[in-house]
Amino acid sequence: MSRKLRVAIVGAGQVAETVHASYYLSREDLELVAVVDSHAERASEFAAKLGIPHAFSDAGEMYRQCQPDIVSVCTPNRFHHQHVMQALEHGCHVMCEKPPAMTPEQAAEMRDAARKAGKVLAYDFHHRFASDTQLLREQVVAGTLGEIYVTNAKALRRCGVPGWGVFTNKALQGGGPLIDIGIHMLDAAMYVLGFPAVRRVTAHSFQKLGTRKHSGQFGEWDPKTFTVEDALFATLEFQNGGILRLETSFALNIAQQSVMNVEFCGDKAGATLFPAHIYTDEDGQLVTLSQCEVADDNRHFKSMQAFVDHVLGAPVSIADAEQGYLIQQLVAAIYLAAELGTSIDL
Structure with missing residues (x-):
C-alpha cells in the first residue's frame, strides 16, 4: 500500500x-x-x-x-x-x-x-464544484440555452462587512467585496460560460457605507480603517458579443440580507444557478426544462476532494493555475476601470 x-x-x-x-x-x-x-x-x-x-x-x-x-x-x-x-x-x-x-x-x-x-x-x-454548476455547464455545452448573450452575477450583502481578519484592509487584501465574494460568482459564471474571451471591462466602485457604519451581520469593524470598496458594479463585454454584469457589495441598501447567484439568458432558454433551474417561455408561460429543488451546499468538500484526487492522478477537473490567472486578470481590470472611470480594453 x-x-x-x-x-x-x-x-x-x-x-x-x-x-x-x-x-x-x-x-x-x-x-x-x-x-x-x-x-x-x-x-x-x-x-x-x-x-x-x-x-x-x-x-x-x-x-x-x-x-x-x-x-x-x-x-x-x-x-x-x-x-x-x-x-x-x-x-x-x-x-x-x-x-x-x-x-x-x-x-x-x-x-x-x-x-x-x-x-x-x-x-x-468552490462554487464551481456544486452539482448545480456542473449541471448548468453540461447544459450550456449541450446547447440547451442556445446563445447566452446576457449573464447577471450577484454577490451582494446588505450589511455583511466581515468583522474579523483583514477584509477591510486594502493593503493586505487588495480590495473589498469584489476580491472576496464577487470573485466567487465571477468564477462560477465564467466556468459555466466556458471562459469566453473578454474584449472590454467597465466598472464603478463606491465607498459609501463602510466608513459610516461599524457593525452588521458579521460583527463589528473600525470605520476609520475601512480602506476597501463597499460596493462595485462591472460589465464585461465578450468577444462573442455577449455581456456579463457583476454586482458585489459588503454593504448596500437592498431588501435581502444577501444574494449569491448567477442568471444566464440565452436565445433558447434561461437559467439561474443556485439552485439550478433551466426554463423557457411558451406563449407567455414559464416552462421548466430542468430543476434542482435545493442548492448543493457541499461545495467546499467537493473542491478539496477534486484537488486531492487530481494530485493522486484521477482525471478530475480542478480550478487550475491558468484559470486562476484569467480570473485575476479580470479582477485587476475591473478595479483599474473603476479607478480610472473609463472602459479598459483587454
Whole structure:
C-alpha cells in the first residue's frame, strides 16, 4: 500500500480549520502533519485543537522538518504569492485560497512555477464544484440555452462587512467585496460560460457605507480603517458579443440580507444557478426544462476532494493555475476601470 501523503497548512485562520483541515482529516490516505502561522500561539492552539503533531511560526523550518507533499495556503491575500511560491520550491502540490494573488503578474508567476515544478496548483473557487454548476455547464455545452448573450452575477450583502481578519484592509487584501465574494460568482459564471474571451471591462466602485457604519451581520469593524470598496458594479463585454454584469457589495441598501447567484439568458432558454433551474417561455408561460429543488451546499468538500484526487492522478477537473490567472486578470481590470472611470480594453 502507498504511503500516506503528508499535508501542511500555512495560515491558521477560520477557513483553514473549517474547510482545509476538516477535509484533510477526513481522508485515510492523508496525514496532516503541520500548521504554520506567523503568530506562534495561534499555530500551537490550532494544532492542539485538531491533533496536528507540529506547529510552526516559520514556514522554512516547517519544510525542513516535515517535508510535506501537499500544502494549503490560507493566509491573507497579500501573502498568497509568497507562500505558494515557497511551497512549489519545496516540491509540494498546492491548494490556495482565492484570490490567487494581488496582481495578474504574480498569478502568472505562480502558474509558471507550478508548470516548471510539475506540481498541481489549484484555487478554492468552490462554487464551481456544486452539482448545480456542473449541471448548468453540461447544459450550456449541450446547447440547451442556445446563445447566452446576457449573464447577471450577484454577490451582494446588505450589511455583511466581515468583522474579523483583514477584509477591510486594502493593503493586505487588495480590495473589498469584489476580491472576496464577487470573485466567487465571477468564477462560477465564467466556468459555466466556458471562459469566453473578454474584449472590454467597465466598472464603478463606491465607498459609501463602510466608513459610516461599524457593525452588521458579521460583527463589528473600525470605520476609520475601512480602506476597501463597499460596493462595485462591472460589465464585461465578450468577444462573442455577449455581456456579463457583476454586482458585489459588503454593504448596500437592498431588501435581502444577501444574494449569491448567477442568471444566464440565452436565445433558447434561461437559467439561474443556485439552485439550478433551466426554463423557457411558451406563449407567455414559464416552462421548466430542468430543476434542482435545493442548492448543493457541499461545495467546499467537493473542491478539496477534486484537488486531492487530481494530485493522486484521477482525471478530475480542478480550478487550475491558468484559470486562476484569467480570473485575476479580470479582477485587476475591473478595479483599474473603476479607478480610472473609463472602459479598459483587454
